[in-house]
Amino acid sequence: MAAIDNLKTLTEIFGLDWCVSNVVPKLVEKSSSTVFLHRMTALFAIERFLSSVSDETVSHFFTIVSERLSDPVPNIRFNACRILNQFSQRNTDLNGLVPKLTEMLEDNDPEVCFHAGQALKLLL
Numbered sequence: 001m002a003a004i005d006n007l008k009t010l011t012e013i014f015g016l017d018w019c020v021s022n023v024v025p026k027l028v029e030k031s032s033s034t035v036f037l038h039r040m041t042a043l044f045a046i047e048r049f050l051s052s053v054s055d056e057t058v059s060h061f062f063t064i065v066s067e068r069l070s071d072p073v074p075n076i077r078f079n080a081c082r083i084l085n086q087f088s089q090r091n092t093d094l095n096g097l098v099p100k101l102t103e104m105l106e107d108n109d110p111e112v113c114f115h116a117g118q119a120l121k122l123l124l
Helices: 002-014 016-031 036-052 055-068 074-089 095-104 110-123
Strands: none
Touching: 002 016, 002 036, 016 036, 016 055, 036 055, 036 074, 055 074, 074 095, 074 110, 095 110
């Protein structure tokens, strides 16, 4: 988490253009890694960055998080659902995710079901 905080500080110093050209590509890369911890770290970084980035960057992050809703690892799926709350606070249109979140209510993992339900409450 300290590394994520350092990247956020660097973004505040160097600006959003620096973030888009240096941080976002790495998060995209890490979010599709075969290594569970890389994907989880990408999600945690996105969660930290959401409050301080432009709407354009939010759209990049939204794509990453929505893709992780189908991750094979339950912890990734429920964290992706949990992070959707912050997107709704940024006025991001989440309605396209209703079918996927509804499907996730039947997930084998109870935490995934819970967080999918919480995300759906924001939308309905």
